[in-house]
Amino acid sequence: MTVQELDSPAAADRIRGRSLIALAVLSGAMFLEGIDVAMFNVALPQIRDDVGMSTGELQWIMTSYVLGYGGFVLVGGRAADLFGRRRVFLAALLVFVAFSGLGAIANEGWMLIAARAITGIAAAFMAPASLSLVSTMFTGRAREQALMVFAGVGAGGFSIGLVLGGLLTLAGWRWVFIAPLALSIVLLAFALPLLPRGADERRPDLRVDWLGAASVTGALVALVVGIEQAVHAHPLVTGGLLAVSAALFVLFVRTERRAPQPLVRLGLLRNAPLVRANLGAGLLAAGFLGFQFVVVLYLQELRGWGVLETSLAMLVLGIDVIVAPVYTPKLITRFGHVRVALGGLIFAALSYALFLPVTEDWTYAAMFPSFLALGLAFSFAYGPLTLGATEGVAEDEQGLAGGVLYTVFQFGGAIGLSAATALLILGEQLAWAPLEQYRLAVLAPLAFAVLAVVIAATGVRRQATVS
Numbered sequence: 486m487t488v489q490e491l492d493s494p495a496a497a498d499r500i501r502g503r504s505l506i507a508l509a510v511l512s513g514a515m516f517l518e519g520i521d522v523a524m525f526n527v528a529l530p531q532i533r534d535d536v537g538m539s540t541g542e543l544q545w546i547m548t549s550y551v552l553g554y555g556g557f558v559l560v561g562g563r564a565a566d567l568f569g570r571r572r573v574f575l576a577a578l579l580v581f582v583a584f585s586g587l588g589a590i591a592n593e594g595w596m597l598i599a600a601r602a603i604t605g606i607a608a609a610f611m612a613p614a615s616l617s618l619v620s621t622m623f624t625g626r627a628r629e630q631a632l633m634v635f636a637g638v639g640a641g642g643f644s645i646g647l648v649l650g651g652l653l654t655l656a657g658w659r660w661v662f663i664a665p666l667a668l669s670i671v672l673l674a675f676a677l678p679l680l681p682r683g684a685d686e687r688r689p690d691l692r693v694d695w696l697g698a699a700s701v702t703g704a705l706v707a708l709v710v711g712i713e714q715a716v717h718a719h720p721l722v723t724g725g726l727l728a729v730s731a732a733l734f735v736l737f738v739r740t741e742r743r744a745p746q747p748l749v750r751l752g753l754l755r756n757a758p759l760v761r762a763n764l765g766a767g768l769l770a771a772g773f774l775g776f777q778f779v780v781v782l783y784l785q786e787l788r789g790w791g792v793l794e795t796s797l798a799m800l801v802l803g804i805d806v807i808v809a810p811v812y813t814p815k816l817i818t819r820f821g822h823v824r825v826a827l828g829g830l831i832f833a834a835l836s837y838a839l840f841l842p843v844t845e846d847w848t849y850a851a852m853f854p855s856f857l858a859l860g861l862a863f864s865f866a867y868g869p870l871t872l873g874a875t876e877g878v879a880e881d882e883q884g885l886a887g888g889v890l891y892t893v894f895q896f897g898g899a900i901g902l903s904a905a906t907a908l909l910i911l912g913e914q915l916a917w918a919p920l921e922q923y924r925l926a927v928l929a930p931l932a933f934a935v936l937a938v939v940i941a942a943t944g945v946r947r948q949a950t951v952s
Contacts, residue, residue, distance in 0.1 A: 512638035519642020524650030524661040553605025555895035556702035562613035562888020577610035589662035613887030636868035637809025644802030651796020697748035704733035762873030767893035768937035771901025772930035808864035822869035827941040829866025834934035904929040
């Protein structure tokens with residue numbers, strides 16, 4: 486199949502030949518983004534020892550990436566619609582290569598945080614561009630299958646990244662920068678000839694709403710920082726940050742109502758199923774990143790496990806790489822993506838609840854059910870939520886839909902990480918034993934998961950009422 490044939494409508498209803506390889510490249514980009522986030526959790530203690538950073542500073546290596554990603558992903562999604570999906574994807578991948586290299590040679594905390602922030606901005610353009618490419622390259626059943634593969638491989642990056650991060654950290658924490666650098670170079674080499682050039686079409690009639698972008702980015706950043714500062718800053722500081730966040734959100738809404746070409750067409754947010762899918766994805770990310778952060782600290786700092794032991798302990802999370810592409814589409818065909826997503830979110834809540842009774846001498850057998858349930862949560866929730874967040878959206882707004890999804894997902898992760906960190910610090914201030922601090926922190930992901938279940942259950946109930 487030639488590149489021209491890949492662009493043709495006849496190729497859109499099947500996944501084979503060059504279209505299959507192109508899907509592998511785009512899925513690989515999301516896998517890259519997933520491992521790039523997950524690998525750092527395992528490497529954080531070693532980075533702290535080598536560079537010399539406090540716990541509060543340490544979480545900013547993760548949070549700076551998430552803020553860069555979440556702050557610009559709406560702009561990235563709109564840029565894909567405006568300048569061409571293929572062009573934006575390739576440019577973002579080049580920036581990702583450059584700043585992964587910078588992180589590999591950084592020797593101070595601020596350099597690591599800056600490298601991660603800019604890498605996150607690159608991912609903010611790459612992710613919605615890749616999602617919109619998958620959404621528009623295929624039609625019908627092939628589109629549903631392609632999105633399940635895309636989401637499943639991306640979700641697998643989060644879990645496999647934990648194991649890979651542990652193995653790489655044995656050779657030195659700088660390898661968690663070098664490995665994504667190498668993978669991104671390989672993806673770039675394949676993407677150049679394989680991605681359909683028809684996706685380079687510009688939309689000169691579209692403009693980026695910079696005021697809307699600035700206001701929503703500022704609102705979300707102020708919200709995350711306010712949550713992170715809540716337990717160790719003066720109440721006036723926290724209150725001020727939250728007030729600034731609320732004011733900027735108001736400005737954003739007013740801007741979008743008046744802008745001739747808004748960053749986010751507010752009518753898109755009147756689609757209740759789409760909103761529920763996005764909220765579910767954000768809460769899934771909040772619980773996952775917060776829980777992951779707490780578990781790594783528990784295993785390495787309280788139990789004294791090495792990075793390899795920690796990574797292998799959480800290897801079971803990688804079950805989503807197998808289950809999501811192979812079995813989740815079958816479940817969706819039988820039950821619908823809303824019900825399958827609900828099942829996945831229930832597994833997430835179960836995972837965190839199972840970890841709450843953790844003790845100082847828990848065996849791995851006692852931890853395993855919690856980790857397995859979390860792997861199944863991503864297997865059954867991530868793909869269906871992605872499908873729900875893009876279903877029924879016009880082709881010329883697929884980049885925007887991807888931007889909204891990844892904004893919610895990344896800021897959900899930032900809020901979850903900040904909330905778990907805040908509870909850990911609160912436990913320290915209350916002079917609680919370390920084990921009690923970890924138990925307290927797990928309440929944050931559990932609360933996010935329960936809220937996600939309630940939202941998804943509402944969708945199932947309304948769907949049943951309509952039918």
